[in-house]
Amino acid sequence: MRMTLRKLILVITVSIMAMLSQNVWADAFCPKPQGVDYESVECLVEGLARVEKNEQWGFVDKEGNEVVSPQYDDISDFSEGLAQVSKNGRSGYIDKTGKIVIPRLYDSASDFSDGLASVQKNRKEGFIDKTGKVVVAIKFHETLPFSENLAPVKYEYKWGFVDKTGDLVIDLQYDEAWYFKNGLANVRNKDKWGFIDTSNNTVVPFEYDDADGFYEGLAAVAKNEKWGFINTKGKIIIPIQYDRVSYFNEAKAWVIKDEQSFYIDKQGRVIND
Incomplete structure (x- = not known):
């Protein structure tokens, strides 16, 4: 799919978070099959990991057994039991046995979400x-x-x-x-962001220069190139003072202030390692 600037920013933010805590992240959130001989081995997702050999992609299980031989130009991780596969510019889906369950009819395809x-x-x-x-x-x-x-x-x-x-x-x-996250979606009207509910009622007024979605009950919002966090009622919970922020995950968010990076909790308190 085409990647918009907003999608790209999200990918970069998550990547930075991963690099800042690389060893812990790799062990806890990116388990990989061991002892396999491929040019690239990705994380196990839904019990299978993407592998590359000779510029072709396939899947192995957690023991390293080859489940789908490298044969595709591009593949995605499994999501809701199916994985997107591409060959010769056409995309479709396979199941965890490697069987093509949706033919390669499309120019591109995304992961399954909500079915x-x-x-x-x-x-x-x-x-x-x-x-x-x-x-x-x-x-x-x-x-x-x-x-x-x-x-x-x-x-x-x-x-x-x-x-x-x-x-x-x-x-x-x-x-x-x-x-939508937590019943609210961040939307932009002209040059300002706010939040609406599923009936299109404005819940958080259009007053922010930028805004991310709600995660664990808090959303990052920006004014004058600084970021903070609001709750689902629109109340500012963590002051707008940071240069960069991530979304909350497991009750902590990564932030940058005055060229220093660190984690904060949901009350804005610094988390010391």
């Missing part, structure tokens, strides 16, 4: 279910994954939200949109 996956064909995007049935018409210019039964979709220059039947339940009206 549906976004696919792209002829520069348009929509959603399929695990049988390969198109449930949201392939007509949008961009999509994001389903979360809490809704997905952000873009047509021409505006974003809205569809449900799992393909109905547009929040009209195409926003300049940018992210997916």
